[in-house]
Amino acid sequence: MPRAVRFSRYGGPEVLEIAEVDRPRAGHGQVVVEVVAAALNPGEIGIREGVFAEIWPARFPEGQGNDFAGRVAETGDGVPAFAPGDEVLGFAPRAAQADFVVVGPGALTAKPAGLGWAEAASIAGAGATAWAGIEAVGPRPGETVVVSAAAGGVGVLAAQLARLRGATVIGTASEGNFDFLRDLGIRPVAYGPGLADRLRSAAPDGIDAYVDTFGASNVDVALALGVRPDRINTIADGLAVQRHGVHSAAQEQADDPAIWAVLADLVAKGELTVPIAAVYPLERVRDAYRDLATRHVRGKRVLAVKPLSDFEGDHR
Ligand SMILES: NC(=O)c1ccc[n+]([C@@H]2O[C@H](COP(=O)([O-])OP(=O)(O)OC[C@H]3O[C@@H](n4cnc5c(N)ncnc54)[C@H](OP(=O)(O)O)[C@@H]3O)[C@@H](O)[C@H]2O)c1
Structure with a gap:
């Protein structure tokens, strides 16, 4: 039987089960994809714990995972763009961590042959989120951009995308990740108390744009350093968005197969690296x-x- 990650009540990782489910069939305008890899994102923790129950309630038994890569298993009528066997990546909200997903063709793009499965599975989630954040602040060649949590899933991609636009990029991280960031061309600075002073020293000529992927006081730090609100983006501080009118561009703003294709191509060509911290078999989802x-x-x-x-x- 096909498997799918499910949970039937809110709670910690212990509520996650591998359920046996029916194999989906492709209806008109639908594609069934056999999933090879599915990414993990911190937002899924909040959904599973019920933190977002008011705004995004679960429908038990709830599925899990959004971004994935796999092979087309079946297409319904009216799907000329894909055929069984095609390697694809895409987005299946709260359903991706399963042997099969059923999606519309607008939720998929082709996976370039040279792109690894784990990397491909990270494109439509973290990749798109990073893309949206960088687009929102528009780094230009010669500018200095700060990316918070620059070793994280979103941050490491946002920092590299800013570099690809010709900016000097400072990334905040814990010290154990400094060499990792340097290898990617990102100048590391420690997060935590005193961050504003450290950034002033690292960028004495000023900071032009700030992409926050962690929250905490990052937006305050950016404003204190004189970064204009329209050149700040946060994906983790809704309050700062309300208070200061900074951007909050995230995955939704890059929920577009054409953007995923550009990102996938950059990774396949080796111009953008998706570092894979760990790969777990589905059974080890907890x-x-x-x-x-x-x-x-x-x-x-x-x-x-x-x-x-x-x-x-x-x-x-
Ligand atoms: N709205 C959307 O569409 C969307 C999409 C994706 C993600 N998000 C949100 O974006 C955030 C980042 O996601 P992610 O996938 O990149 O997370 P992640 O991969 O779990 O990354 C965590 C990062 O946070 C850093 N960190 C830990 N403590 C910190 C602190 N006190 N100050 C600054 N940085 C700290 C870590 O740095 P070290 O390892 O160096 O300590 C690590 O790089 C999450 O809040 C997530 O929910 C939103």
Whole structure:
């Protein structure tokens, strides 16, 4: 029987189960994808714990996971763009951590042949979120941009996208990630008390734009350093958005297969790196979320729904 991650009550990782489910069939205008890898994102923890129950209630038994990569298993009528066997990546809200997902063709794009499955699974979530944040602040060549939590799933991609636009990028991180960031061309600065002073020293000529992927006091720090509100984006501080009118561009603003295709191409060509911190077999989904909840990472944590080595061309 096909498997799917499910939970039937709000709670910690212990509520997550691997359920046996029916194999979905492709109706008119639908595509069934056999999932190879599905990414993990911190927002899924809040949904599962019920923190967002008022705004995004669960419908039990609830599925989990959004961004994935896999192979088209079946197409319904009216889907000329995809055929069985095509390698794809996409977005299936609260459903991606499963052997099969059923989506519309507008939720998919082709996976370039040279792109690993784990990396591909991270494009429509963290990749799109990073893209939206960078688009919102529009770094220009020669400018200095700060990215908070620059070793995180979103931050590490946002920082590299700002570099690709020709900006000098300062990334906040804990010291253990400094060399990791330097290797990606990002100048590391420690987060925490005294951050504004450290950023002033690191960028004596000033900071032009600030992309916050962590929250806490990052927006206040950016404003204190003289960054204009329209050149600040946060994906983790709704209050600062209300108070200061800074941008809050996130995944929704880049929920577009054309953008995912550009990102996938950059990764396949080696111009953008999606560091994979860990790959867990689907059965270890609880451990994966326990690790994700530590909020210390280098890039993305990903579930291998199929053993990745079974899939031709994968380099892991
Ligand atoms: N709205 C959307 O569409 C959307 C989409 C994706 C994500 N998000 C949100 O964006 C945020 C980031 O997601 P993510 O996937 O990048 O998270 P993640 O991969 O779990 O990254 C966590 C990062 O936070 C850093 N960190 C830990 N404590 C910190 C502190 N006190 N100050 C500054 N940084 C600290 C860690 O740095 P070290 O490891 O170096 O300590 C690590 O790099 C989350 O709040 C998530 O919910 C929103």
